[in-house]
Amino acid sequence: MTALAPLSLSTPSLTSRLAALVAAKPIGPQDYRSAALFTLDALANALAGRKTAPGAILLDWAAAEALTTGREAMLLGGLTHILEVDDLHRASVVHPGCVVVPAAYALARRRKTRGHAFLAAVLRGFEACCRVGMAVGPAHYRIWHNTATCGPFGSAYAAGDLLGLDHAAMTHALGNAGTQSSGLWQFLETGAMSKHLHAGRAAEAGLLAADLAARGFSGPPHILEGDKGFFKATCSDAEPERLLADADAPWQLRLTSIKPWPSCRHTHPTIDAGLSLAPRIGNRKIERIQVATYQAALDVCDRVAPRSEYEAKFSLQHTAAAAITDGHIDFDSFDPPARARLAEIAARVDIAAVAPFVHRYPRAWGAHVCVKLDDGTELNAEREHAFGDPENPLDDGAMRAKAAMLLEYGGIAAPAAFIDAVLALADDAPLPDLPPAML
Known part of the structure; x- marks a missing residue:
């Protein structure tokens, strides 16, 4: 040296x-x-x-x-x-x-x-x-x-x-x-x-x-x-x-x-909240999914119709649809069959950057998910800290x-x-x- x-x-x-x-x-x-x-x-x-x-x-x-x-x-x-x-x-x-x-x-x-x-x-x-x-x-x-x-x-x-x-x-x-x-x-x-x-x-x-x-x-x-x-x-x-x-x-x-979960971390609060709602849906039809989160998540992961496995990992719409419809997220959640199967639900996902998530970012990466069902029921879940964060390790x-x-x-x-x-x-x-x- x-x-x-x-x-x-x-x-x-x-x-x-x-x-x-x-x-x-x-x-x-x-x-x-x-x-x-x-x-x-x-x-x-x-x-x-x-x-x-x-x-x-x-x-x-x-x-x-x-x-x-x-x-x-x-x-x-x-x-x-x-x-x-x-x-x-x-x-x-x-x-x-x-x-x-x-x-x-x-x-x-x-x-x-x-x-x-x-x-x-x-x-x-x-x-x-x-x-x-x-x-x-x-x-x-x-x-x-x-x-x-x-x-x-x-x-x-x-x-x-x-x-x-x-x-x-x-x-x-x-x-x-x-x-x-x-x-x-x-x-x-x-x-x-x-x-x-x-x-x-x-x-x-x-x-x-x-x-x-x-x-x-x-x-x-x-x-x-x-x-x-x-x-x-x-x-x-x-x-x-x-x-x-x-x-x-x-x-x-x-x-x-x-x-x-194997996707962009910006999708994880939405996935975490969505997974908690999946068991409550039963046989009812999903009419609409609303995701409220922070702006950076939209900047990177606003992708309604991902064209590849990699794009699906950077899609709030696809990951929300997968978590809520399937009740789990794994490597197969992003392959061509999954993208085709979930495309209709993903198209019904609305995303927006809103308070308080915008103001808390980047110290906290949060999201609120609202699922509207065909019988008029609304299911809601919110995460300030997703699974895997130090607060929820x-x-x-x-x-x-x-x-x-x-x-x-x-x-x-x-x-x-x-x-x-x-x-x-x-x-x-x-x-x-x-x-x-x-x-």
Whole structure:
């Protein structure tokens, strides 16, 4: 490692102060345990992502050349984000696990890192990208995909932590992570595969930034607040004060939601409310479904007639129809037969952004669902916090069950041993290899 000169700044940059804040946070036993569960969720998603068309393309790409650490992070990041059942941090609108865990895992494999050091890097990576995400302001998300733009700060911090970067080098790594930030929502127009590329590149970009900083490669310390920096370029209503707010709050990883259903997280409050109404409908006919939620959900998931499985996962209309009609949501809920069967009901779903959900977002992602039946009955359900949010979490048993489902979907015949090995990281066990046929 080549030491970078200490930073000589008249006023510490936001990036420098973020690096110091994250480094100073204490880690306790339950923090390690939570980080192990989130690592399990991310790796299980990656293994399951192999069994998809985009996953096959990514695997073919990876097999074409020697799998370097950066390419491994890119591959794992892309695979983790394919099935739309990976984690989500509400206040930042970032999926941190698909960026931070792949970068940390790829590098930790190279360095033969043990459990606590690996999990500490994961905690710190989540903290960095989620704090940046909380500061970008709501307008950023209308054009930019926060996981792609804020994610590199998390992968850079996690990788830099594993590399033992000092404060100056970490600040440089974060600076070069930020200058690589990119990722636009335009892919939603056609359902293109770019979202998976966003996660993979964010994982790879941060790892590259940290690896270079370890060799003395400098980056812009004012990448966030500078006149030609990240906030100025991409955030018309940035909230820089949120970057460093509540330094003593729990780790952002522990404030991150876990997805129980394989669709865009914006659909989950509607799904959760809809599932609670399904058993009450019986043989009555659904005349109309009204969904009241927040504006970002409409911006991303207003799609009456989805043309593909991926578009269906980004459709409030389809997911509401599926939850209320079928009483369950799984991978088959979005396939061609399901879309055809539910199209008539989906066309009867009205969606609107209304108070109080608009004002509570992004701190709370809520929805109200009203089902109007042919006998004049109205059934109502509301969720301020959907299943999987920290206020309504999956317990350890549900997390294990979800991981087992994903691993079996990914072709892992006996997933229990891998699940146990990942969770043992909380006791400082060695980092397990991924099951055969993955890499």
